[in-house]
Amino acid sequence: MHPIESSPMIFPNPTQLCLEILPADRDRAKQQSQSFSTPASRWRAYLNQLCLSAVLPWLQQEYDPQAQVWLGMAALPSFWEVVNGVAIALDNMRFLLIPSEAIDLDEMRVQQEWIDLPSWAADYYLAVQIEPDEGWVRIWGYATHQQLKIRGNYDRSDRTYSLDEEDLIADFNVFWVARQLCPGEPTRAAIASLPSLSLDCAENLLARLSERAVIEPRLAVPFSLWGSLLEHGGWRQRLYEKRLGRQEQWSxxxxxxxxxxxxxxxxxxxxxxxxxxSKEGSTExxxxxxxxxxxxxxxxxxxxxxxxxxxxxxxxxxxxxxxxxxxxxxxxxxxxxxxxxxxxxxxxxxxxxxxxxxxxxxxxxxxxxxxxxxxxxxxxxxxxxxxxxxxxx
CATH class of the missing domain: 3.30.1460 (Yope Regulator; Chain: A,)
Incomplete structure (x- = not known):
């Protein structure tokens, strides 16, 4: 996987990384994106899979062959059914790729789950512009969890944190230099744990949020309930399966x-x-x-x-x-x-x-x-x- 050459007319900042989307990866993403409950979640999965197929091989080739999807590829559909983003584990750090089709790159917007769930929080958040038809993705800026949590603007209407373009670092090479010079620099802000859910409460939430009529389940209930449900991997997986009408997979x-x-x-x-x-007389x-x-x-x-x-x-x-x-x-x-x-x-x-x-x-x-x-x-x-x-x- 090699960066594609960028035109100054299209990409005015030459320090920003542009990567190619291969036709085979586009076909694969289109096929894999069918197993979701709504057109919105199918499109979200398609964009995230394209982003992953371009960026992960580049990270493996250039920085760490052991870089991999956090929690594994099989867990991704349960995330993409309800949220945008894909987390990568690399060298004891976690990156979050945030794909967007937006043309105007005036801010990076991250959904609250990736900031305020303690087990989900990443170290670095990468804003990725994606153009599926043209076949490229561009990493146009990044920030730390600490920057997003402390300096980001929180929007209650869609439960997102955002940072303006001028607050992001555009040159991804700066990241590797900074890690070498200041390896112990903190990247994450403190996050309060969410209250645990009772089984009855979780069952009620799953029944309510599994209805396909609930287009945006992440906004349908208070974040404290939603976050506690989602952070439990088994319940998140069950929500995904129920929204697709699948039979029990874990019997x-x-x-x-x-x-x-x-x-x-x-x-x-x-x-x-x-x-x-069994051995006779054995005490085992x-x-x-x-x-x-x-x-x-x-x-x-x-x-x-x-x-x-x-x-x-x-x-x-x-x-x-x-x-x-x-x-x-x-x-x-x-x-x-x-x-x-x-x-x-x-x-x-x-x-x-x-x-x-x-x-x-x-x-x-x-x-x-x-x-x-x-x-x-x-x-x-x-x-x-x-x-x-x-x-x-």
């Missing part, structure tokens, strides 16, 4: 009967048959001789691990065991690692976590689950690029 019993859903496969879940032989905890196992691959501190979920008897009995294992050769779970289960609304319960007080072969938690109940798993330290998931039983 564990359905995974056992008919295979892991397509969406769950994108999130690295798979199903396989486990065969073990017993595992079933033959069982269907649901498995998810994780990367923690750059090392591979596996999360397993398996029924300890007939799945209808709803007694389940969750395990965390290392998949590296002769690997183990390091001291200090935690495996934790929470209710759907992120509440702890008795015996819901296992902690490695020393290096161990595995961590495990066993739980009895009521019909229809949702569980959320957590691992500490946090796995790379993992969104929160609700497994439905």
């Amino acid at each position: 564990v019993l359905d995974w056992l009967r008919g295979g892991v859903s397509g969406l769950a496969k994108q999130m690295a879940w798979e199903r396989f048959e486990l065969q073990t032989a 905890e017993k595992a079933p001789a033959i069982s269907t196992v649901l498995s998810r691959q994780l990367i923690v501190n750059h090392q591979p691990y596996e999360l397993r979920a398996l029924p300890l008897s007939d799945p209808e009995a709803r007694i389940w065991r969750f395990e965390l294992r290392s998949t590296s050769l002769a690997g183990s779970i390091p001291r200090g690692f935690k495996l934790r289960l929470l209710t759907e609304d992120l509440q702890p319960f008795e015996n819901n976590e296992d902690i490695a007080t020393e290096a161990v072969d595995r961590l495990y938690v066993e739980v009895a689950i009521s019909p229809g109940e949702g569980l959320v798993w957590e691992v500490e330290p946090s796995p790379e690029n993992c969104d929160r998931e609700i497994l439905r039983f």
Whole structure:
């Protein structure tokens, strides 16, 4: 991916970066943008995918081959259904690309979710002008979270923060020089956490906001409720699926009967048959001789691990065991690692976590689950690029 040469007549500032949109990427974006609930969300997804296809390869080629979409590609539709922007994780920083078709570049406008949700906030926000038909994108300015939060103008009518063009840095090369000279310079302002939602409240919001007649769900309820719903990855994913009228994608019993859903496969879940032989007289905890196992691959501190979920008897009995294992050769779970289960609304319960007080072969938690109940798993330290998931039983 190479910058395209810009004409001074079209792009008067030669320091601004212009990148090409390849025809194949345009075709792919058009196809992928069909899985959204409204014309507005389909167009938003199309523009964001074009922006991503042009900028991410350039970042990987020029600065960091490990640059990747924050939370992974599979999570993007649940964002683009309701908000504009795509976050990139790069060298322990987060960039937010904000595509816009606007011709008059007098300000950068960022939706409130990307500023005021603690887990969403980025370090740097890049204003990207996009011209789909002409086949180019242009990074025309950037600012930090701190600048947007402290100096930006907040518009209550559409819940956005904006900075005028003169307050943005136009030359993206300045960013890399500044990072080398002042690597510890703060980029993020302090953000207050939002109150947690009860399960009943979340269910009511999901029922209301999943109606396609609600064109802009992000503006339909107070931000404190909307933000708390959206910051929970499992609820955000569920909102997206409900707005499209899709059947439940996270039913564990359905995974056992008919295979892991397509969406769950994108999130690295798979199903396989486990065969073990119990040793007579063994004092170790017993595992079933033959069982269907649901498995998810994780990367923690750059090392591979596996999360397993398996029924300890007939799945209808709803007694389940969750395990965390290392998949590296002769690997183990390091001291200090935690495996934790929470209710759907992120509440702890008795015996819901296992902690490695020393290096161990595995961590495990066993739980009895009521019909229809949702569980959320957590691992500490946090796995790379993992969104929160609700497994439905």
